Amino acid sequence: MYNFLKMPTNLPPEYYAIEERYKAAQTPEEQVELLEELISTIPKHKGTDHLRADLRRRLSKLKERGAQQKKTGKVVSPYIVDKEGAGQMALIGFANVGKSTLVAELTNAAPEVSPHPFTTWQPTPGMMALENIQVQVIDTPPIDREFVEPEFYVMLRRADLILLMVDLEADALTQMNESIRLLVENRVIPAHLADAHPEPGNRVVPLLVLGNKFDDESADENYHIFCELAGPGTPCLPVSAVTKRNIEEMKRRIFETLDVIRIYAKPFGEDPDLSAPFVLARGSTVEQFALQLHRDFYENLKTARVWGSADFDGQQVSREYVLQDGDVVELKI
Ligand SMILES: Nc1nc2c(ncn2[C@@H]2O[C@H](COP(=O)(O)OP(=O)(O)OP(=O)(O)O)[C@@H](O)[C@H]2O)c(=O)[nH]1
Ligand SMILES: [Mg+2]
Structure with a gap:
């Protein structure tokens, strides 16, 4: 809890009035409402930064808890952000x-x-x-x-x-x-x-x-x-x-x-889609690309051909071939 004794003294009187009601609030909804009011009464200057910070943090916690309990019935931290994209x-x-x-x-x-x-x-x-x-x-x-x-x-x-x-x-x-x-x-x-x-x-x-x-x-x-x-x-x-x-x-x-590379998949007998690369860690092999594409390719891979880093366009390479950024790869099962 915030140490109320350390509070700056230059707060308006309505702050203390709302604070009393906040301390007595019975429900989270009431607390949210009163915290918002409380924050709006604090004058904005350096001496109140930490007080505002503390109250806003409490407010966001209360809101977050309320929203998540409604949605899932359990509390999930907003700090656990699901990863999306290449990094x-x-x-x-x-x-x-x-x-x-x-x-x-x-x-x-x-x-x-x-x-x-x-x-x-x-x-x-x-x-x-x-x-x-x-x-x-x-x-x-x-x-x-x-x-x-x-x-x-x-x-x-x-x-x-x-x-x-x-x-x-x-x-x-x-x-x-x-x-x-x-x-x-x-x-x-x-x-x-x-x-x-x-x-x-x-x-x-x-x-x-x-x-x-x-x-x-x-x-x-x-x-x-x-x-x-x-x-x-x-x-x-x-x-x-x-x-x-x-x-x-x-x-x-x-x-x-x-430290990633972009690899373009070329469906057999078709042109590659150059707008939608697969993203792999640098040093990844054909086999790792196959696994990302689909398990079937990984398990049943017959041939792989590479455009880009290979010695010539469409060269057949092994499963262990190390791919480079920008390679186009055609896998056949
Ligand atoms: N001149 C200039 N001002 C900037 C630049 N980037 C941000 N600002 C200003 O800096 C102030 C703070 O910007 P915010 O983006 O809110 O900063 P923040 O790091 O998110 O701040 P907190 O959320 O409080 O941690 C605003 O007035 C911005 O307009 C910049 O590149 N140049
Ligand atoms: Mg910010």
């Missing part, structure tokens, strides 16, 4: 760095964006196009020692890539160091630091630092200073969620980090 990315960072802006601009999701910190209180996944594949990007509540749910780190352990966003217009280095400290304390180890943290139980996840608000050339110097202080071992990239500066490069880096 799952968790976008994390301090409050107000621009996480929701990026997710709103680049995916089909529409999380709330606001100039006030602590806006996002639920993980919100959206799908982003990377060339001709789709990847999942999860907008998340701000990383914060006090206000983060334990499930936040469970979500990060499951991710294929963590995008750690920092604000180049603020103290980006402190934001990065503090965020990474929290990850490591919670046994989520950025891949570039894996050698220093070999303890059992640690989960190593690739991480890319995004320096956001790199809107135009005037931000270049901020980024250079950040890079110099961050050191050469830190994978980072400056971007702007608003002007889209460097966003294509970001997508290229994400694709590279995912």
